[in-house]
Amino acid sequence: METKKNGRAPVSQKPHRIEKPEHPEYIGGSVKIQINEKELTVPLGTTILEACRDNHIHVPTLCHHDDLCIAGVCRVCVVEVENMHALQASCAFPITAPIKINTATPMVRKARKHIIDLLLSEHYGECYSCFRNNNCELQTLAKEYGVDHYNFGHIEKPKYKIDNSSYSVVRDMDKCVLCKRCIRTCIDLQEVGVLEAIGRGDETHIGTFLDKQLSDVICINCGQCINRCPTGALRANDPRDEIWEAIDNPKKHVVIQTAPSPRAAIGEEFGLEAGRSMTGELNTALRRIGFSKVFDTNFTADLTIMEEGTELILRLYKALVKGEDADKVPQFTSCSPGWVKYLEHFYPEYIDNLSTAKSPQQMFGAVIKTFYAQEANIDPADIVTVAVMPCSAKKFECNRSEMDDSGFKDVDYGLTTRELAQMIKETGIHLPELPKSEFDNPFGEASGAGLIFGATGGVMEAALRTVIELVTGGKVEDLFENANITPVRGFEGIRYVELPITEVGEVPEMYKKYFDSWDWLKGATLKVAVAHGTANAKKVMEDIKAGGKFSECHFIEFMGCPGGCIGGGGQPIPTNATIRAKRAEAIYAEDEGLPIRKSHENPHIGYIYEKFLTDGPCGDKSHKLLHTTYTKRGEYIA
Amino acid sequence: MEKLKERNGKVLFSNYTLGEGVRKALSLSRDDILFEVKDSKLKGRGGAGFPVSTKWMLAAAAIADEKYVICNADEGEPGTFKDRVLLVEYPELVFEGMIIAGYAIGAKNGIVYLRGEYEYIRKSLEDFLVQMRKDNLLGKNICGKEGFDFDIKIFLGSAAYICGEETALIESLEGHRGEARNRPPYPVNTGYDGMPTSVNNVETFACVPHIIINGGEWYNNFGTKKSSGTKLFSVSGDCEKPDVYEWEWGITINELLEKVGAKNTKAVQVGGASGICVPKSEFDRKIAYEDIPTGGSIIIFNENRDMLKVLKNFMEFFVEESCGQCTPCRIGNTKLLEGVEMIENEEYTFAYLNKLKDLGKTMQVASKCGLGQSSPNSFLSILENFKDEIFYHEAGVENGN
Numbered sequence A: 001m002e003t004k005k006n007g008r009a010p011v012s013q014k015p016h017r018i019e020k021p022e023h024p025e026y027i028g029g030s031v032k033i034q035i036n037e038k039e040l041t042v043p044l045g046t047t048i049l050e051a052c053r054d055n056h057i058h059v060p061t062l063c064h065h066d067d068l069c070i071a072g073v074c075r076v077c078v079v080e081v082e083n084m085h086a087l088q089a090s091c092a093f094p095i096t097a098p099i100k101i102n103t104a105t106p107m108v109r110k111a112r113k114h115i116i117d118l119l120l121s122e123h124y125g126e127c128y129s130c131f132r133n134n135n136c137e138l139q140t141l142a143k144e145y146g147v148d149h150y151n152f153g154h155i156e157k158p159k160y161k162i163d164n165s166s167y168s169v170v171r172d173m174d175k176c177v178l179c180k181r182c183i184r185t186c187i188d189l190q191e192v193g194v195l196e197a198i199g200r201g202d203e204t205h206i207g208t209f210l211d212k213q214l215s216d217v218i219c220i221n222c223g224q225c226i227n228r229c230p231t232g233a234l235r236a237n238d239p240r241d242e243i244w245e246a247i248d249n250p251k252k253h254v255v256i257q258t259a260p261s262p263r264a265a266i267g268e269e270f271g272l273e274a275g276r277s278m279t280g281e282l283n284t285a286l287r288r289i290g291f292s293k294v295f296d297t298n299f300t301a302d303l304t305i306m307e308e309g310t311e312l313i314l315r316l317y318k319a320l321v322k323g324e325d326a327d328k329v330p331q332f333t334s335c336s337p338g339w340v341k342y343l344e345h346f347y348p349e350y351i352d353n354l355s356t357a358k359s360p361q362q363m364f365g366a367v368i369k370t371f372y373a374q375e376a377n378i379d380p381a382d383i384v385t386v387a388v389m390p391c392s393a394k395k396f397e398c399n400r401s402e403m404d405d406s407g408f409k410d411v412d413y414g415l416t417t418r419e420l421a422q423m424i425k426e427t428g429i430h431l432p433e434l435p436k437s438e439f440d441n442p443f444g445e446a447s448g449a450g451l452i453f454g455a456t457g458g459v460m461e462a463a464l465r466t467v468i469e470l471v472t473g474g475k476v477e478d479l480f481e482n483a484n485i486t487p488v489r490g491f492e493g494i495r496y497v498e499l500p501i502t503e504v505g506e507v508p509e510m511y512k513k514y515f516d517s518w519d520w521l522k523g524a525t526l527k528v529a530v531a532h533g534t535a536n537a538k539k540v541m542e543d544i545k546a547g548g549k550f551s552e553c554h555f556i557e558f559m560g561c562p563g564g565c566i567g568g569g570g571q572p573i574p575t576n577a578t579i580r581a582k583r584a585e586a587i588y589a590e591d592e593g594l595p596i597r598k599s600h601e602n603p604h605i606g607y608i609y610e611k612f613l614t615d616g617p618c619g620d621k622s623h624k625l626l627h628t629t630y631t632k633r634g635e636y637i638a
Numbered sequence B: 001m002e003k004l005k006e007r008n009g010k011v012l013f014s015n016y017t018l019g020e021g022v023r024k025a026l027s028l029s030r031d032d033i034l035f036e037v038k039d040s041k042l043k044g045r046g047g048a049g050f051p052v053s054t055k056w057m058l059a060a061a062a063i064a065d066e067k068y069v070i071c072n073a074d075e076g077e078p079g080t081f082k083d084r085v086l087l088v089e090y091p092e093l094v095f096e097g098m099i100i101a102g103y104a105i106g107a108k109n110g111i112v113y114l115r116g117e118y119e120y121i122r123k124s125l126e127d128f129l130v131q132m133r134k135d136n137l138l139g140k141n142i143c144g145k146e147g148f149d150f151d152i153k154i155f156l157g158s159a160a161y162i163c164g165e166e167t168a169l170i171e172s173l174e175g176h177r178g179e180a181r182n183r184p185p186y187p188v189n190t191g192y193d194g195m196p197t198s199v200n201n202v203e204t205f206a207c208v209p210h211i212i213i214n215g216g217e218w219y220n221n222f223g224t225k226k227s228s229g230t231k232l233f234s235v236s237g238d239c240e241k242p243d244v245y246e247w248e249w250g251i252t253i254n255e256l257l258e259k260v261g262a263k264n265t266k267a268v269q270v271g272g273a274s275g276i277c278v279p280k281s282e283f284d285r286k287i288a289y290e291d292i293p294t295g296g297s298i299i300i301f302n303e304n305r306d307m308l309k310v311l312k313n314f315m316e317f318f319v320e321e322s323c324g325q326c327t328p329c330r331i332g333n334t335k336l337l338e339g340v341e342m343i344e345n346e347e348y349t350f351a352y353l354n355k356l357k358d359l360g361k362t363m364q365v366a367s368k369c370g371l372g373q374s375s376p377n378s379f380l381s382i383l384e385n386f387k388d389e390i391f392y393h394e395a396g397v398e399n400g401n
């Protein structure tokens, strides 16, 4: 008999939830229950955990994560339900009948304590030498239940070898509590599926296909699993030691670029609420740490818009006017290295649709070791470039062998928001108390368009702000209030927008060598889409394969991580929907307050094309330095 | 089908003509069948003893495009081999029971989840199904009943004990790792492929044709008030006649031991590794849902057996067979096994063993599925019932810890 192939999800519970009714207020839509003797009415299908949380009744959890499907495996969240002989996992129990729940009986308390004791008995790791010290859900549980000794003994030797084969993710399975969040993240959220529980009984562990090391499987380095791991079992590959060494070396000129998302989140590492932007304070901190120059990645985000936007226009011109390379449209964004690797593995036949423009991080690396080196009169061999990124895949990206167009390794180290926060703390700085300062020249400030790259839809919005103005000669503000292109914003997994081009303007000087009128675009409708999280990317790609509406698009923004970079795998832990929304708000608010909000209006961009990339966007010089190639990987690693 | 030997029993091991049960069933309405099964008070024979009619009525009431009848032939409980006897010698009863279930709940598809180690009987079962299709006992418009289609497929299991647990079985059928699901929702609602599914034991199905032919009331002539009918017992261990027997519910352990020629019996493990270990002093207890329930495994230990070794054996089984999904079972069983080893090496304290007993009780209530919930049973019952032997080496002097 054939086994069913209903998706690849290895997780038991994915399709087996009880959906909540659309109208809980209708008859039969709600149930009356009691929690700890308190009468409550909840919509049918609400889990006991949700009911408790909504009513401020604390229930400890470990395997549950708001972003993920139900697992019900750790059993820390058990509660008593009247007339049921066994305790029930509150996270996994949908309420469909009027039940009486008790969250704090002796049996419940004892069971939870036992479970924590059991987990600790097998947990090999020391909090003081663990990056999750003070931000670890297992540690928190141990404290909550007052663990002061090991009730059931304690493992003396590690069972596993640490896997640090990957540029991005380090796996230390001795700290794993088998909550399966990483598995669920990788398959349900990201549709990659390189992780799975292997073995039975006491040999159960999280592994990859044939237990290969992570660098040898098709992991896309997104780090989403790190962000959801409750313990230190997963962490990013940390370059702090090397960076300190470079900083301490007087011969090295260490420059740092900071991506838009870390500044919107790093405050969380210092106890601030999510959504407080720290741009100016961060600049000061970076100088105090010892970086020689502090640059804004948003500058190369602006540069990316110029290159990628021009590339889009040229692709459209070729396809629509000359009838050439029509299959290279839609153009896909290429600034998310998690997404790029996903495409290389899962849809290698579409690599020609990827914009050849490098990501802002890589553009900056190349520009620093050429243009900046030249302007500042420093030997590029002595320059060390560090990139603060919300992302673990950026670590892989900067190590891609083709990323050396400056003649050197364009970006030496990718540093996550978390790791940078650590470096700041090591310097003895409390970030929120610092005075603000500006970015360094010659790149100076960037536009708001570069800034919003951090949120899903941001690259699209930035590109549209520029493309609309270049093509129509008018102002974005005339079409969208305050230049906020809200239809592409938000957190819906996939968004699709159509923009009719009714008017065209003068062709700008830099495009005159390609064509002298925009007439070929007049009356056309620009179709764009946005997808974030590779599970959503997969849906779009499958639609394109099937010739659906997304195959008709001209330009699609793909981000590897849910929420875009603000939800990246290098961001502070925890990350969830509320936190992602707040970080995005911070970015959009900062954008609104900036004097320049369009990439093509950034004077420093004008300067670099004038002084350095003299043949303009997508010219030979920029092609050599700012564009790249991809690999059809398929199921292969290289 | 050829019998391995002559067997005698009041229900299952009695005479039966192929097709009789299905023909009778198809002459009745669906509701009649459900009520006949209800009157019989038949309970699941796979171990949990859930009323069959309740399960079927829920599945029958569910509205869905497809429904499934699954026969649980994973028979993985140590000391159980009665399902194999039924499949080899009385497959007609099992398959007809499935067909009747399909008719009653409105399912077109039957699946037999056959224990991996039973691969050798697959061929004969497939041949038997071919014959049944020829006889129009399977296929379309069965026995001329317009609109009733039903067929049975055989799926070879993956040889893991946990796959006998019904939701893990379904996961395994769907091609996933054998792990128990969260409940609710239950399989009768959201089972195989998300569709309403009734999973029943081989023996449960085998009872059904007899009940349909003779009526639910008739079935109550056997057994006790609360445990109707007969039960198959797989008897093994220290006795003269280990075998599969059909006896009425309510048989005492003493009676049972007598029938199989067991002498100098010290202990009887009822219900396999996940069951309980009954000491001599309790041999007058009844085997019935209301006293000592069982899926049918009876393992007899005589006075020469070392109960600690017996226990160790069981615990090793669970440490290995836990699916590893939930904390209490995955780590808990390891801790209990360590405890047994401590006793073996005389490195224990009673204080620690008491902690482990406490842990065992947590495992019974906090584990995700029946495996973890029942795995501490033998630990708790053997340490309690055989403490003199285990801790004091019978005389109670050497080991005054």
Ligand SMILES: Cc1cc2nc3c(=O)[nH]c(=O)nc-3n(C[C@H](O)[C@H](O)[C@H](O)COP(=O)(O)O)c2cc1C
Residues within 6 Å of the ligand: B043, B044, B045, B046, B047, B048, B049, B050, B072, B073, B074, B075, B076, B077, B161, B162, B163, B164, B165, B166, B167, B199, B200, B201, B202, B204, B369, B370, B371
């Ligand atoms: C660990 C475990 C193993 C089980 N193994 C079997 C089995 O091998 N055969 C079986 O019929 N039921 C087994 N069961 C019981 C099933 O989950 C389920 O209750 C049964 O198939 C229902 O059928 P019944 O109602 O006819 O007994 C097992 C349960 C557990 C928890």
Ligand code: SF4
Residues within 6 Å of the ligand: A123, A124, A125, A126, A127, A128, A130, A131, A132, A133, A134, A136, A137, A138, A139, A175, A231, A232, A233
């Ligand atoms: S994972 Fe948590 S409990 Fe374990 S060593 Fe790290 S901080 Fe401590």
Ligand code: SF4
Residues within 6 Å of the ligand: A169, A185, A186, A190, A192, A193, A194, A195, A218, A219, A220, A221, A222, A223, A224, A225, A226
């Ligand atoms: S980094 Fe992303 S792709 Fe790699 S294992 Fe983690 S979730 Fe999966």
Ligand code: SF4
Residues within 6 Å of the ligand: A175, A176, A177, A178, A179, A180, A181, A182, A183, A206, A225, A228, A229, A230, A231, A233, A234
């Ligand atoms: S690696 Fe982390 S997320 Fe994955 S199962 Fe282990 S503890 Fe959970």
Ligand code: SF4
Residues within 6 Å of the ligand: B162, B179, B180, B321, B322, B323, B324, B325, B326, B327, B329, B330, B367, B368, B369, B370, B371, B372, B373
């Ligand atoms: S109780 Fe054991 S077998 Fe059942 S789900 Fe938990 S670990 Fe798996």
Ligand code: FES
Residues within 6 Å of the ligand: A060, A061, A062, A063, A064, A071, A072, A073, A074, A075, A076, A077, A078, A089, A090, A091, A092
């Ligand atoms: S949080 Fe509910 S079982 Fe883990």
